[in-house]
Amino acid sequence: MKRFIYSLLLLSGLTTGAMAQSAQYQDAMSKQTSDLDSGYVFTPDGLQQKANTFERIADAEKSQWLPYYYAAYCNIMHAFLLQDKSKIDPLADKAEASLDKAEALSPKNSEIACIRSLIASARLTVDPMTRGMKYGMEAGQQIQLAKTYNPENPRVYMLLGQSFLFTPEQFGGSKVKAKENLEVAVQKYAAFKAESPIVPHWGELYTKELLSKAQ
Structure with a gap:
């Protein structure tokens, strides 16, 4: 019985430590990504x-x-x-x-x-x-x-749009294709639901700037 109680206390201590570590990690990452x-x-x-x-x-x-x-x-x-x-x-x-x-x-x-x-x-x-x-x-x-890997990732379409926008036409660049991809990126950003505050979310404002250049 004593051994069982000791095991429960040890498990509880490990769980509390892991939760504290996780909270510390989340706080540190939130501060740096905000x-x-x-x-x-x-x-x-x-x-x-x-x-x-x-x-x-x-x-x-x-x-x-x-x-x-x-x-x-x-x-x-x-x-x-x-x-x-x-x-x-x-x-x-x-x-x-x-x-x-x-x-x-x-x-x-x-x-x-x-x-x-x-x-x-x-x-x-x-x-x-x-x-x-x-x-x-x-x-x-x-x-x-x-x-x-993820067709819903808005950064995919932002990078595609950027590539088409800044590549000379003789090498495959196209303002039309840039605009198409950047518009998709804007839609994907609007639909994006972050599973946590620290997941990648960069690029939305930059995408809109690029889109204005591609108009």
């Missing part, structure tokens, strides 16, 4: 600080894919802001390493595939003439994978 789209965060320094913070959370919560995902997101967004092209590949490497860890925890994930597409696009910008074919193809393949 202002992720803010202008003051979207600077090289701001994004670097965010990436570092998400990496620390990931180190503490090794069973969670989202901190690795957000670390990758911040690093690759940072890369797109850089004028010094020599710094892009190292940031892309860091983002890729984080995504590998995220994907090990959450395979066939549409959000992860979207970031992989962005990583390929960032690498392409280092030298479009020599890297265009390789990384342009990779970026497109990752978007298609993201669409296959």
